[in-house]
Structures are given as structure tokens and as C-alpha cells.
Amino acid sequence: MNRKVKVGVIGVGRGSSMMNYCKLAQNAELVAVCDKWEEGLKLREREWGDAVAYYTDYDEFLKHDMDAVVLANYANEHAPFAVKAMRAGKHVLSEVLPVQTMKEAVELIEAVEETGRIYAYAENYCYMPAPREMRRLYREGKIGEFEYGEGEYVHNCESIWPEITYGEKDHWRNGMYSTFYCTHSMGPIIHITGLRPVRVTGFEGTKIERNLRMGAKGGAFGMEMVELENGGIVKSIHGGLYKNSIWYTVYGSKGRMESAREDAEAGDVHQVYINADAYSGEYGPNKVDAYKVPAQFPELEEKMGHGGSDVYTMYHFIEKIKGNEEADVIDVYEALDMFLPGLFAYRSILAGGIPMEIPNLRDKAVREQYRNDTACTDPKAAGDMLQPNFSKGNVEIDDSVYDLIREKWLVKLAEQEK
Ligand SMILES: NC(=O)c1ccc[n+]([C@@H]2O[C@H](COP(=O)([O-])OP(=O)(O)OC[C@H]3O[C@@H](n4cnc5c(N)ncnc54)[C@H](O)[C@@H]3O)[C@@H](O)[C@H]2O)c1
Numbered sequence: 001m002n003r004k005v006k007v008g009v010i011g012v013g014r015g016s017s018m019m020n021y022c023k024l025a026q027n028a029e030l031v032a033v034c035d036k037w038e039e040g041l042k043l044r045e046r047e048w049g050d051a052v053a054y055y056t057d058y059d060e061f062l063k064h065d066m067d068a069v070v071l072a073n074y075a076n077e078h079a080p081f082a083v084k085a086m087r088a089g090k091h092v093l094s095e096v097l098p099v100q101t102m103k104e105a106v107e108l109i110e111a112v113e114e115t116g117r118i119y120a121y122a123e124n125y126c127y128m129p130a131p132r133e134m135r136r137l138y139r140e141g142k143i144g145e146f147e148y149g150e151g152e153y154v155h156n157c158e159s160i161w162p163e164i165t166y167g168e169k170d171h172w173r174n175g176m177y178s179t180f181y182c183t184h185s186m187g188p189i190i191h192i193t194g195l196r197p198v199r200v201t202g203f204e205g206t207k208i209e210r211n212l213r214m215g216a217k218g219g220a221f222g223m224e225m226v227e228l229e230n231g232g233i234v235k236s237i238h239g240g241l242y243k244n245s246i247w248y249t250v251y252g253s254k255g256r257m258e259s260a261r262e263d264a265e266a267g268d269v270h271q272v273y274i275n276a277d278a279y280s281g282e283y284g285p286n287k288v289d290a291y292k293v294p295a296q297f298p299e300l301e302e303k304m305g306h307g308g309s310d311v312y313t314m315y316h317f318i319e320k321i322k323g324n325e326e327a328d329v330i331d332v333y334e335a336l337d338m339f340l341p342g343l344f345a346y347r348s349i350l351a352g353g354i355p356m357e358i359p360n361l362r363d364k365a366v367r368e369q370y371r372n373d374t375a376c377t378d379p380k381a382a383g384d385m386l387q388p389n390f391s392k393g394n395v396e397i398d399d400s401v402y403d404l405i406r407e408k409w410l411v412k413l414a415e416q417e418k
Pocket of ligand 1: 010011012013014015034035036037040056057058071072073074075076095096097122123124164165306
């Protein structure tokens with residue numbers, strides 16, 4: 001394709017990042033925006049004017065003349081929206097998370113296979129500077145065979161809870177279980193190594209005052225201990241501990257690579273340390289190579305969020321559509337390798353901490369076991385397989401908590417609208 005790829009975005013919050021990409025980059029143009037929240041849509045209209053069409057209805061939006069749809073709608077509703085878009089002939093870039101049930105996972109894979117459309121998963125943390133460099137070096141064999149890794153995405157969202165849940169009692173962030181939002185911590189380790197997860201044991205942070213103040217019904221944080229197909233082990237932790245951390249480390253048979261801890265004030269996820277021998281069994285003095293990972297798109301990265309990583313999900317998705325063989329997208333199978341550890345970790349937690357097998361949905365026979373599996377914490381999708389939001393039983397949160405969050409949100413919104 002020699003022209004710019006025509007992009008439509010649903011979800012004006014997070015989706016504005018992908019809209020910005022279209023403004024800044026040369027390979028894509030924004031043609032349509034969809035959101036059921038009319039005020040939010042008007043804010044975007046102020047910015048984009050007549051150059052773009054605006055829709056409140058997703059089905060009408062899908063009729064627009066465009067090549068690709070970016071899904072930045074609710075995190076627990078991506079799969080049905082992705083399936084609809086692909087069946088309408090559009091390529092899809094999905095924000096996190098890919099699905100919320102096993103039934104949806106089967107339906108998503110089948111839609112990709114049957115339509116032949118490109119499905120890419122926008123797990124931007126894989127493209128943060130250190131994990132991006134660690135992937136390149138791992139694939140070169142720098143640290144040998146993977147043995148152990150850790151991924152951390154710890155984000156205390158209390159101060160921004162009004163802006164991201166709007167005081168909506170049933171907002172997905174209030175209802176999500178502890179290990180749901182797992183791909184920012186798990187994803188980079190999967191993308192670095194290319195190994196499939198096969199077994200998981202889950203752990204859950206308890207209910208704490210902070211969560212109750214926010215109106216969040218799940219445990220404070222989630223943790224997955226995951227075995228990969230080669231026997232290597234991953235510890236993935238994510239959620240709302242008090243102090244933030246984005247950090248990745250990978251140990252192999254001849255060395256280790258990791259990013260900088262935030263408290264070291266040494267460049268955070270922009271910095272990489274490599275401590276590796278030429279071969280396994282060398283045991284010489286440590287030779288640590290430490291450097292700031294260079295940006296691939298310096299100008300764009302400066303203007304976009306999450307350590308510049310937001311550029312890459314869009315760049316690779318658009319390049320893939322244009323036929324660029326080098327495009328590094330996360331396909332549907334890899335997306336599920338990143339997400340299923342969290343889904344099955346919660347089953348492990350609910351079963352008292354026993355390990356759970358992580359199915360390989362590449363195998364069509366395996367899909368049959370899960371085709372009707374709707375277990376999740378969202379009553380709209382779970383049917384008679386509804387799980388509690390918290391492993392030790394649901395907690396009651398008074399409506400006044402949500403009213404207060406709503407009031408704070410309205411103040412913020414009034415500031416934005418000025
Ligand atoms: N990768 C990242 O770093 C990152 C950061 C923030 C958010 N996210 C993801 O982005 C997505 C959106 O999150 P958010 O924080 O912007 O807020 P959100 O999930 O509250 O907002 C979703 C938006 O989609 C709209 N929407 C929902 N259903 C719709 C429908 N049926 N028709 C039309 N519009 C609809 C809502 O009105 C809202 O504006 C989530 O999936 C979240 O996980 C990712």
C-alpha cells in the first residue's frame with residue numbers, strides 16, 4: 001500500500017494517543033473517531049475539526065471507509081469489538097487486555113484466522129527502551145537460554161482514579177480481579193524470549209484501605225509465578241502497591257540483562273545493564289555494560305507517552321498493514337500468551353493456590369474445551385460462571401465513595417473543557 005493507512009479510533013481517552021500518532025507520523029491518517037460519551041467526542045472535534053468523522057455508535061462507525069480500527073474502549077470489552085471489526089473487513093489494533101473470558105479467546109482467534117485481517121495487540125511496555133533492547137540482545141544470544149525473569153508494573157492510581165473511573169461504580173477498573181491487568185508485567189518477558197507460558201500459580205494482594213477509598217473491589221495487586229515451555233520461571237507483579245515501579249530483569253544461561261530501578265534514579269526503563277559472559281562457565285570478573293537505549297524515532301517519542309513506547313505499537317501495526325516484513329507486531333497468539341497467565345492465575349487463587357495449566361489455543365482441539373467458558377468477574381459476560389471480584393469474597397463499598405470520586409472527576413472535566 002503506497003498511500004497512508006486510514007485509521008478509525010474508538011475511545012477518546014487513551015485513544016487520543018493513537019490519534020496523535022496519526023498527526024505526527026507519515027504512514028497513517030485519522031479518518032474517524034467513535035465514542036458513546038458525547039462530551040468527550042466534542043473535545044476531540046475541537047481539536048480535529050472537519051478532517052475527521054465522528055460517531056457515537058460503533059456499528060455506524062464500522063461502515064466508515066477506513067482500513068484499520070484502534071480499540072481503546074473498555075479493557076474488558078475488546079474481544080467482541082475486535083471480532084466485529086475484523087468481520088467488517090478492518091485490521092485491528094487492540095489496547096490491553098485482549099479478552100476477558102476463554103470463550104472470547106476462542107472467538108477472537110477464529111475471527112483472525114477466518115478473516116485473514118491483521119490483529120495486533122498494543123502491549124506498549126514491550127517497546128519501552130530497555131525491554132526493546134533486551135529482546136534484540138536475547139535474540140542475538142547475548143545471555144544464552146532463558147532461566148528466570150521478573151516483570152513489574154506497579155502503579156498506585158489513587159490520585160488519578162477520578163479521571164479514569166469517573167465515579168462509575170461498575171467501571172471495569174473497579175470490578176477487575178487482581179491478576180487481570182497482567183500484560184504490562186508479563187508481556188515484555190514473553191516478547192523478549194518468545195517462549196510460551198505453560199503453568200501458573202497466582203497470588204493476590206489483600207483488600208486495603210486505599211482500594212476501599214477508591215471503590216476498587218479487587219485485591220490491591222496481583223502476582224503470577226509462571227513456568228515457560230523451556231522450564232524457565234517468571235515472576236510477574238502488577239497493581240496498586242504504594243510506590244510505583246516499572247522494571248524488568250532476565251537471567252539466561254550465560255548472563256543477565258535488566259533495566260534500572262526507579263529509586264536508583266539512573267534512567268529507569270531507558271537504561272539497560274548487561275552482565276554476560278562469552279560462554280556458559282566462563283566465570284571471569286563481572287563486566288557490566290550499561291547504557292541508555294537510543295530511541296528509534298527520537299522526535300516522535302519525545303511527543304508521545306510511556307517512555308516513547310506508544311509510538312511503536314502504532315508504527316509496527318501500520319507498517320504491517322503496508323506489507324513491511326520487518327514489522328514487529330504482537331499477534332493474537334502472543335497476546336494470549338501474555339494474558340492467559342493472569343486469567344489462570346485467578347483460577348489458581350480461587351482454588352486456594354494450586355497451579356493451573358495454561359492452554360495453547362493454537363491447537364484447535366484444545367479450543368473445544370473452552371468454547372463455552374465464560375468465567376470472569378463481569379456480570380455482563382459471565383452468565384452463570386460469575387467469579388467474585390476478590391478471592392476472599394466480595395466487599396461492600398458504599399455508594400458515597402463513588403459519589404465523591406464523581407465530584408472530583410467533574411471538577412477535573414470542567415478544567416479540561418476551559
Ligand atoms: N497501554 C497503556 O499504557 C494504556 C494506558 C491507559 C489505558 N489503556 C487502555 O486503554 C483503554 C481505554 O482506557 P481509558 O483509560 O481511556 O478509559 P475507559 O476504559 O474508561 O474508556 C473507554 C472509552 O471508550 C468509550 N466506550 C466504551 N464503550 C463504548 C461503546 N460501546 N461505544 C462507543 N464508545 C465506547 C467510553 O465512553 C470511554 O470514553 C483500556 O483498554 C485501557 O486498558 C492502556
